[in-house]
Amino acid sequence: xxxxxxxxxxxxxxxxxxxxxxxxxxxxxxxxxxxxxxxxxxxxxxxxxxxxxxxxxxxxxxxxxxxxxxxxxxxxxxxxxxxxxxxxxxxxxxxxx
Amino acid sequence: xxxxxxxxxxxxxxxxxxxxxxxxxxxxxxxxxxxxxxxxxxxxxxxxxxxxxxxxxxxxxxxxxxxxxxxxxxxxxxxxxxxxxxxxxxxxxxxxxxxxxxxxxxxxxxxxxxxxxxxxxxxxxxxxxxxxxxxxxxxxxxxxxxxxxxxxxxxxxxxxxxxxxxxxxxxxxxxxxxxxxxxxxxxxxxxxx
Numbered sequence: 392x393x394x395x396x397x398x399x400x401x402x403x404x405x406x407x408x409x410x411x412x413x414x415x416x417x418x419x420x421x422x423x424x425x426x427x428x429x430x431x432x433x434x435x436x437x438x439x440x441x442x443x444x445x446x447x448x449x450x451x452x453x454x455x456x457x458x459x460x461x462x463x464x465x466x467x468x469x470x471x472x473x474x475x476x477x478x479x480x481x482x483x484x485x486x487x488x
Numbered sequence: 489x490x491x492x493x494x495x496x497x498x499x500x501x502x503x504x505x506x507x508x509x510x511x512x513x514x515x516x517x518x519x520x521x522x523x524x525x526x527x528x529x530x531x532x533x534x535x536x537x538x539x540x541x542x543x544x545x546x547x548x549x550x551x552x553x554x555x556x557x558x559x560x561x562x563x564x565x566x567x568x569x570x571x572x573x574x575x576x577x578x579x580x581x582x583x584x585x586x587x588x589x590x591x592x593x594x595x596x597x598x599x600x601x602x603x604x605x606x607x608x609x610x611x612x613x614x615x616x617x618x619x620x621x622x623x624x625x626x627x628x629x630x631x632x633x634x635x636x637x638x639x640x641x642x643x644x645x646x647x648x649x650x651x652x653x654x655x656x657x658x659x660x661x662x663x664x665x666x667x668x669x670x671x672x673x674x675x676x677x678x679x680x681x
Binding site: 410 | 512515516519520523524527532535538539542543546547550612613616631632635636637638663666667670
């Protein structure tokens with residue numbers, strides 16, 4: 392005995408079948424491969440970033456000292472945000488080195 | 489290409505020896521089903537987004553293979569990531585109209601089609617698409633996998649990580665809900681207005 396066909400089944404098949412079945416683009420794997428490559432920065436860029444950070448650090452220290460902050464408070468104001476950034480971005484640091 | 493090794497053997501090889509071809513083989517095995525699962529969640533208008541989901545899934549798998557607990561099947565783990573990732577993307581693109589695939593254009597402007605029938609079909613298909621969008625996510629996915637992408641109940645069960653009887657029940661309940669929603673829109677259960 393055959394199971395009676397649900398009328399909505401026919402409608403679904405007819406309606407959804409008009410949509411072309413999608414296919415993956417042929418360069419899917421290449422695109423993925425490119426995204427999986429670790430991004431490394433060049434030596435020159437690394438030097439620039441380090442110099443920029445050092446100047447920023449020294450300028451902040453100098454400015455806060457001139458503003459009359461004690462050395463302890465100055466270090467706290469500069470190092471605490473830096474520590475937060477380092478902890479938050481730690482997973483990304485490997486690609487910077 | 490290593491087609492003989494099991495998924496779990498490939499995972500172990502990648503984790504312990506950093507064997508890139510093992511990961512490539514896993515991507516080759518799962519890229520198509522992951523993409524199909526994603527497109528079943530997102531719907532026909534979001535094929536590009538589904539491909540992006542598939543890319544994200546493999547990036548995530550690559551990043552967290554070390555934490556993969558081997559008591560679960562690799563395929564179940566990948567499909568769960570894909571389903572959740574597709575749901576996240578769907579929440580972002582929900583209010584954007586789907587774009588019409590260039591592949592669908594010839595069907596719309598087929599020279600031998602009757603314009604009246606074409607308009608009626610489009611209206612009917614639009615009503616059906618709206619009704620499907622109101623169903624629970626897992627019902628939508630099961631319906632699209634079965635009626636659009638032609639997957640069997642067994643295949644859908646694997647993709648959704650549920651028993652086959654559950655898939656049958658999803659499909660049955662989805663059809664009943666659709667029937668009720670279509671009736672509210674003035675269509676009979678065979679799609680006639």
